[in-house]
Amino acid sequence: MFPKIVRLNCFNDFKMLKRSLRNRPDFTKNRYKIPRGNYNYLHDDHIKYFRNLLGDERLIMDLSDLERYNVDWYKQVRGCSTVVLKPKTTDEISKILSFCNKENLAICTQGGNTGVVGGCVPVFDEIVISTELLNEIISFDENSGILTSQSGCILQNLDNFLAEKNFMVPLDLGAKGTCQIGGNVSTNAGGMRLLRYGNMHGNVLGLEAVLANGEIIDCLSTLKKDNTGYHLKHLFIGSEGTLGVITKVSIQCPTRPKFRNVALLGLQNYDKVLKTYRLVKHSLAEILSAIEVMxxxxxxFVKDKNNKKLPIDDYPFYLMLETTGSNESHDQEKLNKLFEEVIQKGLVLNGTVASDAKKVEEIWSIRDTISDGIKECKAVLLYDISLPLVHYYRIIEDIREYLGNKCLTVFGYGHIGDGNLHITIQLDNYDNQLKEDVENYVLERTLAYEGSVSAEHGLGFMKAHYLDKIKAKNTLNLMKNIKEMMDPKGILNPYKVIQKQH
Amino acid sequence: MFPKIVRLNCFNDFKMLKRSLRNRPDFTKNRYKIPRGNYNYLHDDHIKYFRNLLGDERLIMDLSDLERYNVDWYKQVRGCSTVVLKPKTTDEISKILSFCNKENLAICTQGGNTGVVGGCVPVFDEIVISTELLNEIISFDENSGILTSQSGCILQNLDNFLAEKNFMVPLDLGAKGTCQIGGNVSTNAGGMRLLRYGNMHGNVLGLEAVLANGEIIDCLSTLKKDNTGYHLKHLFIGSEGTLGVITKVSIQCPTRPKFRNVALLGLQNYDKVLKTYRLVKHSLAEILSAIEVMxxxxxxFVKDKNNKKLPIDDYPFYLMLETTGSNESHDQEKLNKLFEEVIQKGLVLNGTVASDAKKVEEIWSIRDTISDGIKECKAVLLYDISLPLVHYYRIIEDIREYLGNKCLTVFGYGHIGDGNLHITIQLDNYDNQLKEDVENYVLERTLAYEGSVSAEHGLGFMKAHYLDKIKAKNTLNLMKNIKEMMDPKGILNPYKVIQKQH
Incomplete structure (x- = not known):
């Protein structure tokens, strides 16, 4: 069985982690200077309605209790909501939204509050709907591996539930212990093993969501094949709570693999990384479950900040690859054959492999503890992008050239199997103008290389301003028309993803 | 390498294949007696516009040439379109749609014309837009396995192209040699190996589509991770040409497996089928690529009609399972271990396995030739549904009980790994009232068992009347609102999926 690993592999762009993690951020409304939408302000009658519906204990109004719902987990943004509602059922959410829509009250849906683009905390005084009490597992079909649950179930809890039945959740995130399945779906979460198990659009079989006007949309199919009409569920996957509130989800879960191997390889240059990656894909094929480049x-950085000792010498590049399968010796034989080939072809300089849980964990920890090191930095800029593999590493070289001695280091690592690159730029001191320049430069280079400026994290509040720059007019208009049709008053998670003009 | 197999595994409900395959069907407008929408009729100025745009050779108006675009491949429905347009570019499609929208002319997009629910042939005199000349492969990235092409590329051609590079298309259909990737995407095609490679929503990374008003929607991402705004492409996946015309597609393609084994097992009852299926899923895990029940x-039926000899004796149930992997002896070892276990546990009575191409093909042909036999029947009713596995075979028993001696035989087979069941009912003679009664009974039973009345085939024209019966009011309204927003005049594939009121 797998060792438990808490992994923190997702960071937000443009933030100073040291500052943001230790101090409470300024109010977003002050920092970003955007106008509040013309929503109603909460008054006593509203509170009375919510209290009648939920009772005192599921209505949070105490200022100190409110804090954790108003601030994101990286402490980058801070809303000033004065009420958090904790519904337990779809019907309660339907009533809340119907009421808010009628009363023109803005709302912000919050799952585990582990998003890193400020998507799930209020910007102004939006009413927070926390899904934390929508935490029931509704059904699991051991024949098909299809799990149905309320949207507030914590990913790790679902995985623990499935582990007993030899199944697993089809996604693996650093925030597993806190994030909720509804949040994963609404942000179209990616993660480490997407290359093996596929994305949310493929794995979500059905969902139930509540529209802005309180109408319940039931697409809670638990079937792998169902071609009856428009596939509406996809509107809610990745739209970050701006088109509806997801209340229930059904997902297909793969069988839990029995064995795991992890290897760390040292390589000379990116060209060899790419060649090795291609070879790995074809020779490990069905047993490859993760491949990371560093x-x-x-x-x-990791050796310096985290006092990590590497199991191999220093090389310009490293690949960490993981296999999971149903037969230990088969997997090891495939790995050994691969190693022979890559060494013989001169693609890989050195490598080590682990199959026992402790050593597997030790190797993974090299990749996993990066975030701890970053937290210790004085000033750092972080990006999460995806790129065609041929350009994958060029952007790091571009940034190095662009910044010259204006920064301490620029380094890159990420899920190469998905073209997903995390960029870290370490600065001497935080500099607002430099941050803006780098942001523009990274955007320009990413677009020039036909990449995406948000691979896994969504746009939320902090990246919403990208939208006009990256989408063609017609595409943007279609998005706006959908938002207008489904949420004409714009009460659902305003100021996020697509910004309504007030 | 795999033997070439032409497989015909998808049928339509409620049809008499013998009659339909041999004779030209009546005009749909006469047979179904639905009113024509208030669209404009084609006149000379329209033709002049199309001729100017496309030239004579890409404008079909000859009656005998028109026939194959007006009749579906199972000869169930027949439109009376008088013009077929053959654009080559997105820009031409944009101009055609913009013109048709302005002139209130209805259109019907047609790919390979292999759909089986009458979705891709005109109902009345809709202008046919054939995508057959949109047949260019635009790019293939050998690093990531991402293929981008125009929508009219034939699936088999794409697979042949990929085979040379040791990749494969992620779906396998009987109509592979004729169907087009754009049609596959717009009907959300399923097929035999969905359980291994996932569905279209997971595999399509991007697409370009033209809206009813001629606007081009560019979502042609070639990235595995891209979380920037609403995931619009899914609106076009499975909406059967009613929301836009798909012009380009990018899909992720898995590496081509090197070895294949196929086994045929005999079992005593459905309970043991289900238990064996569960065991197979866990023990073959990463190498399982198809599992079919019969x-x-x-x-x-197959022995009688197709003169097939079985490699094993007669049993109440059969499982056919396929493995594909990167190491032949590993796969065979896993299979042998499985066989030992299922025999020892008394789950399987007998079995045979093949790994050389000829024998593999022989075993598959038992499953594949079913359609040839059906064609020989005097009268037959066919259904394609999906069900939770616990109820999967109960519906066959229900139908047998319901029909008693009113039919000759009722039998079932299908992709058990996806819960997808094909039902065949052989009648003495075709009987319209009986057909209607059975249709209603199958619908009622399918819904009672929480299944879907269209697993793989979509609704098209022939199943569109189901929609009101199977969708909740809110869900249906949302579908209608989307259609109204994206195609306010309803010119795109009218009378299909969602029927606009005229």
């Missing part, structure tokens, strides 16, 4: 800057 | 009625 450059020398990453390793230097 | 009952004794199916085998009797």
């Amino acid at each position: 450059d020398a800057g990453f390793m230097e | 009952d004794a009625g199916f085998m009797e």
Whole structure:
């Protein structure tokens, strides 16, 4: 069985982690200077309605209790909501939304509050609907591996439930112990093993959501094949709570693999990384479950900040690859054959492999503890992008050239199997103008290389301003028309993803 | 390498194949007696516009040439379109749609014309837009396995192209040699290996589509992770050409497996089928690529009609399972271990396995030739449904009980791994009232068992009347609102999926 690993592999762009993690951020409304939408302000009659519906204990109004719902987990943004509602059922959410829509009250749906683009905390005084009490597992079909639950179930809890039945959740995130399945679906979460198990659009078989006007949309199919009409569920996957509140989800879960191996390889340059990746894909094929790349800057950083000792010498590049399968010796034989080939072809300089849980964990921890090191930095800029693999590492070289000695280090690492790259830029001191320049430069380079400026994290509040720059007019208009049709008053998670003009 | 197999595994409900395949069907407008929408009729100025745009050779108006675009491949429905347009580019499609929208002319987009619910042929005189000349492969990234092409590329051609590079298309359909990728995407095609490679919503990374008003929607991402705004492409996946015309597609393609084994097992009852299926899923895990179930009625039928000899004796149930992997001896070892276990546990009575191409093909042909036999029947009713596995075979028993001696045989077979069941009912003579009664009974039973009345085939024209019966009011309204927003005049594939009131 797998060792438990808490992994923190997702960061937000443009933030100073040290500052943001230790101090409470300024109110977003002050920091970002955007106008409040013309929503109603909460008054006593509203509170009375909510109290009647939920009772005192599911209505949070105490200022100190409110804090954790108003601030995101990286402490980058801070809303000033004065009420958090904790419904337990779809019907309660339907009543809340119907009421808010009629009363023109803005709402912000919050799952585990582990998003990193400020998507799930209020910007102004939006009413927070916390899904934390929508935490029931509704059904699991051991024949098909299809799990149905309320949206507030914590991912790790679902996985623990499935582990007993030899199944697993089809996604693996650093925030597993806190994030909720509804949040995963609404942000179209990615993660480490997407290359093996596929994305949310493929794995979510059905969902139930409540529209802005309180109408319940029941697409809670638990079937792998169902071609009856428009596939509406996808409107809610990845739209970050701006089109509806997801209340129930059904997902297909793969069988839990019995064995795991992890290897760390040292390589000379990115060209060899790419060639090795291609070879790995074809020779490990069905047993490959993760493949991560890291450059020398990453390793230097991890060794320096986290006192990590590497099981192999220093190299310009590293690949960490994981296999999971149903037969230990088969998997090891495939790995050994691969190693022979890559060494013989001169693609890989050195490598080590682990199959026992402790060593597996030790190797993974090199990749996992990066966030701890970053937290210790004085000033750092972080990006999460995806790129075609041929350009994957060029952007790091571009940024190095662009910044010259204006920064301490630029390094890159990420899920190469998905073209997903995390960029870390370490600065001497935080500099607002430099941050803006780098942001523009990274955007320009990412678009030039036909990449995406948000691979896994969504747009939320902090990246919403990208939208006009990255989408064609017609595409943007279609998005706006959908938002207008489904939420004409714009009460659902305003100021996020697509910004309504007030 | 795999033997080439032409497989015909999808049928439509409620049809008499013998009659329909041999004779030209009546005009749909006469047979179904639905009113024509208030669209404009084609006149000379329209033709002049199309001729200017496309030239004579890409404008079909000759009656005998028109026939194959007006009749579906199972010869169930027949439109009376008088013009077929053959654009080559997105820009031409944009101009055609913009013009048709302005002139209130209805259109019907047609790919390979292999749909089986009458979705891709005109109902009345809709202008046919054939995508057959949109047949260019735009790019293939050998690093990521991402293929981008125009929508009119034939699936088999794409697979041949990929085979040379050791990749494969992620779906496998009987109509592979004729169907087009754009049609596959717009009907959300399923097929035999969905359980291994996932569905279209997971595999389509991007697409370009033209809206009713001629606007081009560019969602042609070639990235595995891209979380920037609403995931619009899913609106076009499975909406059967009623929301836009798909012009380009990018899909992720898995590496081509090197080895294949196929086994045929005999079992005593459905309970043991289900238990074996569960065991197979866990023990073959990463190498399982297809699992099909067939009952004794199916085998009797195939032996009788197709003169098939079985490699094993007669049993009440059969499982056919396929593995594909990167190491032949590993796969065979896993299979042998499985066989030992299922025999020892008394789950399976007998079995045979094949790994050389000829024998693999022989075993598959038992499953594949079913359609040839059906064509020989005097009268037959066919259904394609999906069900939770616990009820999967109960519906066959229900139908047998319901029909008693009113039919010759009822048998079932299908992709058990996806809960997808094909039902065949052989009648003495075709009987319209009986057909209607059975249709209602199957619908009622399918809904009672929480299944879907269209697993793989979509609603098209012939199943569109189900929609009101199977969707909740709110869900249906949302579908209608989307259609109204994206195609306010209802010119795109009218009378299909969602029927606009005229």
